[in-house]
Amino acid sequence: xxxxxxxxxxKINLSLDILYRRVDGYHELESIMQSxxxxxxxxxSIDPDAEVKTLNPAHLIRVATTSPEVPADEENxxxxxxxxxxxxxxxxxxxxxxxxxxxxxxxxxxGGSTNAAAVLVGLNQLxxxxxxxxxxxxxxxxxxxxxxxxxxxxxALVGGIGExxxxxxxxxxxFGVVLVKPAFGISTAEVYRSLDLAEVRHPNTxxxxxxxxxxxxxxxxxxxxxxxxxxxxxxxxxxxxxKMALLSAGASGVLQSGSGxxxxxxxxxxxxxxxxxxxxxxxxxTVTATTLSAKGQEIVG
Ligand code: ATP
Numbered sequence: 244x245x246x247x248x249x250x251x252x253x254k255i256n257l258s259l260d261i262l263y264r265r266v267d268g269y270h271e272l273e274s275i276m277q278s279x280x281x282x283x284x285x286x287x288s289i290d291p292d293a294e295v296k297t298l299n300p301a302h303l304i305r306v307a308t309t310s311p312e313v314p315a316d317e318e319n320x321x322x323x324x325x326x327x328x329x330x331x332x333x334x335x336x337x338x339x340x341x342x343x344x345x346x347x348x349x350x351x352x353x354g355g356s357t358n359a360a361a362v363l364v365g366l367n368q369l370x371x372x373x374x375x376x377x378x379x380x381x382x383x384x385x386x387x388x389x390x391x392x393x394x395x396x397x398x399a400l401v402g403g404i405g406e407x408x409x410x411x412x413x414x415x416x417x418f419g420v421v422l423v424k425p426a427f428g429i430s431t432a433e434v435y436r437s438l439d440l441a442e443v444r445h446p447n448t449x450x451x452x453x454x455x456x457x458x459x460x461x462x463x464x465x466x467x468x469x470x471x472x473x474x475x476x477x478x479x480x481x482x483x484x485x486k487m488a489l490l491s492a493g494a495s496g497v498l499q500s501g502s503g504x505x506x507x508x509x510x511x512x513x514x515x516x517x518x519x520x521x522x523x524x525x526x527x528x529t530v531t532a533t534t535l536s537a538k539g540q541e542i543v544g
Pocket of ligand 1: 355359
């Protein structure tokens with residue numbers, strides 16, 4: 244058995260705009276995505292010497308996870324990632340994927356997408372395929388809209404339906420991030436279905452781009468914006484309450500990540516995020532203090 248361990252980081256959207264609904268029904272996105280320190284640990288093992296009697300991925304790939312909320316079969320998108328790269332590379336052998344889940348599920352933090360990205364990055368290394376991030380991202384976009392970003396990681400301007408990823412070099416400190424997830428999940432598809440673009444206030448993507456490149460915390464806070472809040476905030480009053488609670492606890496700016504329901508608060512430093520999180524822990528079930536991260540996937544063993 245050969246194994247590799249990958250830290251698969253979650254993301255937040257510092258800004259998320261939907262420009263228009265395309266003729267194919269998808270939404271044209273314009274978002275600044277940012278990896279954060281919070282991560283799952285994905286261990287991928289292959290057995291190159293095993294005698295293989297089938298080319299059926301369902302018999303070759305096994306997924307295990309520590310979370311009861313995540314499917315441990317072909318429904319897991321880490322399975323899909325392994326299947327696609329197996330076919331692409333023509334490498335048919337037993338693969339075991341073990342996901343230690345720390346990222347809240349169905350939370351707007353790209354938990355599944357980053358697991359799929361970890362499998363692509365890990366198998367690329369184990370099989371010595373030498374595929375570049377852009378090639379892995381092309382496979383990733385067949386799996387899910389956030390997978391290409393999760394392969395590049397760090398900070399990026401993301402367009403199309405998620406497949407156009409332009410990495411950005413960010414200056415300055417890793418700001419602190421406090422994540423608060425209420426007990427319920429939100430269906431991404433349902434949020435997009437309910438979006439009325441005539442009603443939304445579009446965020447200033449260019450303003451955020453400039454601010455994050457400069458590492459200017461005040462202007463990053465000023466330019467936080469997510470059009471999907473126009474659907475979720477009126478519908479779930481508790482999200483507005485979480486925003487107020489984060490601000491009262493000391494966060495400088497607050498926003499919903501992706502389609503929610505996670506709300507994040509930004510602080511100038513990681514230490515400040517720990518203090519804010521401590522004030523909210525007894526009020527909300529899932530509160531996490533972390534920082535921005537320069538990496539999406541990290542091979543650690
Ligand atoms: P995004 O921000 O990319 O929209 P999300 O953070 O809102 O994603 P996920 O945590 O990826 O949502 O979970 C969405 C659904 O995908 C869950 O309901 C879960 O059953 C399913 N799923 C499949 N594979 C995974 C995985 N490896 N990790 C988490 N969820 C998974």
